[in-house]
Amino acid sequence: MFTDELGQGGNAAGGPDNSAGHHGGAGEDLVQLITPGGERVSHPQYDAWVRDVSDEQLGSLYEDMVVIRRIDTEATALQRQGELGLWPPLLGQEASQIGSARSLRDDDFVFSSYRENGVAYCRGVDLADILKVWRGNASAGWDPYTINMATPQIIIGAQTLHATGYAMGIQNDGADSVAITYFGDGATSEGDVNEAMVFAASFQSPVIFFCQNNHWAISEPVRLQSHIRIADRAAGFGIPGIRVDGNDVLAVMAATREALERARHGGGPTFIEAVTYRMGPHTTADDPTRYRDANELEDWAAKDPIARVRGLLERKGLLTDELEGRVAAKADAVARDMRAGCINMPDPQPLDIFKHVYSTPNSWLDRQEDHYSRYLASFGDPAAANSEEGAR
Amino acid sequence: MTQMTFARAINSGLRKSLENDPKVILMGEDIGTLGGVFRVTDGLQKDFGKHRVVDTPLAESGIMGTAVGLAYRGYRPVVEIQFDGFIYPAFDQIVSQVAKLHYRTQGAVKMPITVRVPFGGGIGSPEHHSESPEAYFTHTSGLRVVSVSNPQDAHTVIQQAIASDDPVLYFEPKRRYHDKGEVDESIDPATALSMEKARVVTEGKDVTLVAYGPLVKTAKDAALAAADEGVSVEVIDLRSLAPVDFATLEASVRKTGRLVITHEAGQSGGLGAEVAASITERCFYHLEAAPVRITGFDVPYPYSKLEMHHLPGLDRILDGVDRALGRPNSLSGLEG
Numbered sequence: 001m002f003t004d005e006l007g008q009g010g011n012a013a014g015g016p017d018n019s020a021g022h023h024g025g026a027g028e029d030l031v032q033l034i035t036p037g038g039e040r041v042s043h044p045q046y047d048a049w050v051r052d053v054s055d056e057q058l059g060s061l062y063e064d065m066v067v068i069r070r071i072d073t074e075a076t077a078l079q080r081q082g083e084l085g086l087w088p089p090l091l092g093q094e095a096s097q098i099g100s101a102r103s104l105r106d107d108d109f110v111f112s113s114y115r116e117n118g119v120a121y122c123r124g125v126d127l128a129d130i131l132k133v134w135r136g137n138a139s140a141g142w143d144p145y146t147i148n149m150a151t152p153q154i155i156i157g158a159q160t161l162h163a164t165g166y167a168m169g170i171q172n173d174g175a176d177s178v179a180i181t182y183f184g185d186g187a188t189s190e191g192d193v194n195e196a197m198v199f200a201a202s203f204q205s206p207v208i209f210f211c212q213n214n215h216w217a218i219s220e221p222v223r224l225q226s227h228i229r230i231a232d233r234a235a236g237f238g239i240p241g242i243r244v245d246g247n248d249v250l251a252v253m254a255a256t257r258e259a260l261e262r263a264r265h266g267g268g269p270t271f272i273e274a275v276t277y278r279m280g281p282h283t284t285a286d287d288p289t290r291y292r293d294a295n296e297l298e299d300w301a302a303k304d305p306i307a308r309v310r311g312l313l314e315r316k317g318l319l320t321d322e323l324e325g326r327v328a329a330k331a332d333a334v335a336r337d338m339r340a341g342c343i344n345m346p347d348p349q350p351l352d353i354f355k356h357v358y359s360t361p362n363s364w365l366d367r368q369e370d371h372y373s374r375y376l377a378s379f380g381d382p383a384a385a386n387s388e389e390g391a392r
Numbered sequence: 393m394t395q396m397t398f399a400r401a402i403n404s405g406l407r408k409s410l411e412n413d414p415k416v417i418l419m420g421e422d423i424g425t426l427g428g429v430f431r432v433t434d435g436l437q438k439d440f441g442k443h444r445v446v447d448t449p450l451a452e453s454g455i456m457g458t459a460v461g462l463a464y465r466g467y468r469p470v471v472e473i474q475f476d477g478f479i480y481p482a483f484d485q486i487v488s489q490v491a492k493l494h495y496r497t498q499g500a501v502k503m504p505i506t507v508r509v510p511f512g513g514g515i516g517s518p519e520h521h522s523e524s525p526e527a528y529f530t531h532t533s534g535l536r537v538v539s540v541s542n543p544q545d546a547h548t549v550i551q552q553a554i555a556s557d558d559p560v561l562y563f564e565p566k567r568r569y570h571d572k573g574e575v576d577e578s579i580d581p582a583t584a585l586s587m588e589k590a591r592v593v594t595e596g597k598d599v600t601l602v603a604y605g606p607l608v609k610t611a612k613d614a615a616l617a618a619a620d621e622g623v624s625v626e627v628i629d630l631r632s633l634a635p636v637d638f639a640t641l642e643a644s645v646r647k648t649g650r651l652v653i654t655h656e657a658g659q660s661g662g663l664g665a666e667v668a669a670s671i672t673e674r675c676f677y678h679l680e681a682a683p684v685r686i687t688g689f690d691v692p693y694p695y696s697k698l699e700m701h702h703l704p705g706l707d708r709i710l711d712g713v714d715r716a717l718g719r720p721n722s723l724s725g726l727e728g
C-alpha cells in the first residue's frame with residue numbers, strides 16, 4: 001500500500017524509468033535537437049519544425065533565456081531584501097518556457113500557473129506587474145486581455161479547465177487561435193487536469209496541455225504522481241502525447257509548433273511533457289535540502305538549458321563578444337527596470353479592499369465600506385488604525 | 393510542563409495518537425520527508441514509516457476520498473490540507489461523503505477522520521493561502537468543527553479529535569504556529585476539558601467577547617487594553633465551532649448583558665451570525681444591547697498589503713466593545 005510500492009516505481013519492476021533524477025538521460029524516448037554538450041543533432045520528424053530558425057533567432061532565444069534567468073535572480077534578491085513576500089523561481093526551466101512561449105501568436109491565449117514568469121515576459125508583461133502579486137499590492141497583476149495571458153493560477157490544475165473552455169470558445173467562433181495551459185507534474189494528479197483532458201478530447205478543442213515535468217511538486221518526486229511517463233497518460237484520453245527534452249529550447253519549440261499547427265487546423269488537443277528540472281527551491285520559503293539529493297542537482301546542472309544554447313552558438317561561431325555584451329546589457333537593463341518598478345510601486349489604499357468585489361453595488365458590502373470608513377475616520381491618522389498593538 | 397511552539401504541540405499530539413493507536417494514519421501533500429510546509433508533521437514519517445505517515449499525490453479530492461475508504465476499513469485517517477484555500481477540491485468528499493455516511497448507513501459506518509486545516513490570515517501570503525472557510529463546514533450536519541488557540545489546547549484537542557468517532561475539522565491558526573506556550577504532555581486527553589466546551593479565558597463583568605483560533609490572542613489583548621479604560625471584558629474561547637457550547641456563552645451573557653463576537657471570516661452568514669441569533673433567543677431579557685459582530689469584510693481575502701484592514705485588530709474590537717456599551721464609537725449617530 002501507498003508510498004513504498006509507488007516508490008519502487010518502474011525501475012525495480014523493469015518498467016519505465018520515472019524516478020526523480022533519471023528523467024532525460026541518454027537513450028530515452030525524448031525529442032532532443034541539441035545535446036547537453038551543445039551539439040545540434042538531427043531528428044527525422046522534428047527538424048522540419050525549426051528549419052527556419054535563423055542564427056539571429058537562435059541568438060534571440062539565448063537572449064530571452066538569459067534575461068529571464070536574470071529576472072529570477074533579481075526577484076529572488078528582492079524577496080531576500082524584504083521587498084517581496086515570496087517568489088517562485090523558474091531556474092532551470094528557461095528552455096521550456098521560452099521555447100514554447102516564443103512559438104505562440106499574439107492572438108493565442110495562455111493559462112499558466114505561478115511559475116511561468118518567463119512566459120509572461122514573452123507575452124510582453126510589464127515586469128513590475130508580475131511583482132505586484134508577490135509584493136502583496138494586488139491579487140492580479142495585469143488585465144489578461146492586454147497580453148492574452150490569464151493572471152497566474154495558484155490552485156493547482158484549475159487553469160487547465162479554463163484553457164479548455166477558452167479553446168471551446170475559439171471553436172465556436174471559428175477562429176484559428178489556440179489556448180495553451182502550463183502546469184507541473186504534480187498537477188497531473190488533480191481531478192481538474194484529468195477532466196480538462198476529457199473535455200478537450202471529446203470536443204477536439206484547440207488547446208495545448210504543456211506540462212513542465214520539473215521532477216518535484218514541492219517535496220514530492222514525480223514518481224509519486226505518476227507510475228508511468230506522464231506523456232503516456234494522454235493516450236488514455238485520446239490525446240496525442242509527446243515527451244520532449246525540456247532543457248532544449250529548439251526541441252520544445254518544435255513540439256509546440258507541431259501542436260499549434262494541429263490545433264489550428266482542427267486536429268484537436270496535444271499534450272506536451274517537457275522533461276526539465278527545477279534547480280532552485282519551490283519558492284523562496286522552501287528548503288529543498290530537506291528532501292533532495294545534491295547529486296541530483298549536479299546531474300541536472302550538467303544539462304543546463306542556457307549552457308546548452310551557448311554551446312551551440314559557440315560551435316556555430318556565433319558566440320561573439322558583441323552578442324555576449326548585448327545580452328548582458330539587456331539583462332541588466334531589464335533587472336534594473338524591474339527593481340525600480342517594484343520599489344516605486346504605490347501602496348494600495350485601505351478602502352481599495354472593497355473595490356471590484358461586485359460589478360454592481362451590493363448593499364451588504366456598501367454598508368461595511370461605510371462603517372469601515374467611519375471607523376478609519378475616527379482616528380486622526382488612518383495609517384495607525386487596526387494594527388495588532390492598537391493605536392488608542 | 394515544557395515550553396513549545398504551537399506547531400510542535402500539534403506534532404507531539406499527533407505523535408501520541410500514532411503511538412497509542414496503530415489504526416491512526418496521517419495523509420497529505422509533503423507531510424513526509426519535508427514534514428509539511430509548516431513542519432507540523434516533522435520527523436513523524438521517519439519514526440512511524442511511510443505506511444503511517446503518507447505523502448499522497450497532489451489531489452485533495454483524492455486524499456479525502458481515499459481517507460473515506462480507509463475509515464470504512466477501520467482506520468482513523470488524519471488528513472492535512474496544505475492551506476485553507478485548497479480544501480475546496482475536497483469539499484464534495486467532505487460534505488457529501490464524510491459528513492453523511494454515518495447517517496446514510498444508519499450508524500453502520502463510522503468516519504473517524506480528522507481534517508487538519510491551517511487557516512486564517514496575517515502572514516502576508518498570496519491569495520488562497522489565508523482563508524477562513526469554517527462556516528461552510530459548521531453549516532454541514534454530521535461534522536464537528538473545532539479551532540484551537542494555544543499550544544496546550546492544540547496538543548490535547550488534536551488527540552481528542554483523532555479519538556472521536558465522528559469526523560472532525562480541526563482548524564489551526566497558522567499565524568500562531570510559532571507562538572510558544574507551556575504544554576503539559578502528560579495530560580490525559582480523555583479527562584481533559586472536552587473539545588466541545590468553550591473556555592472563559594479572561595473573566596470580566598461588563599461585556600462578553602467571544603473569539604476562536606487566531607483572534608483569541610487579539611481578544612485577550614483587547615481585554616487588557618479595555619481594562620486600562622475601566623471596562624471589564626470577559627473573553628471566551630469558543631474552541632468548538634460546531635456544536636457551539638452555548639451554555640458557557642449564556643452564563644457569561646447573563647452576567648454581562650452584552651455580547652461582542654469576532655472572527656476573521658466574512659460577516660454575512662458567518663459563525664458570528666449564528667452566535668448572535670442563538671444568544672438573542674436564549675438571553676433576550678438579559679441583553680442590554682444588540683450583539684455586535686467584528687469580522688472580516690464580505691470580500692475575497694485581500695492581497696497582503698491590505699490584510700490588516702480586513703482582519704479584526706485590537707482597535708476594531710475595542711470599537712465594537714464601545715458599541716456594545718453604548719459609548720462613543722465610530723458608528724455613533726448612525727441608526728441600525
Ligand SMILES: Cc1ncc(C[n+]2csc(CCOP(=O)(O)OP(=O)(O)O)c2C)c(N)n1
Pocket residue numbers: 115154155156183184185186187188214216217218278282421450452474478481
Ligand atoms: C489545489 C492545491 N493544492 C495544494 C497546493 C499547494 N501547492 C502549491 S505548489 C504545489 C506543488 C505543485 O507542483 P507541480 O504541479 O509539479 O508544479 P511546480 O510547482 O513544480 O511547478 C503545492 C502542493 C495548491 N497551490 N493548490
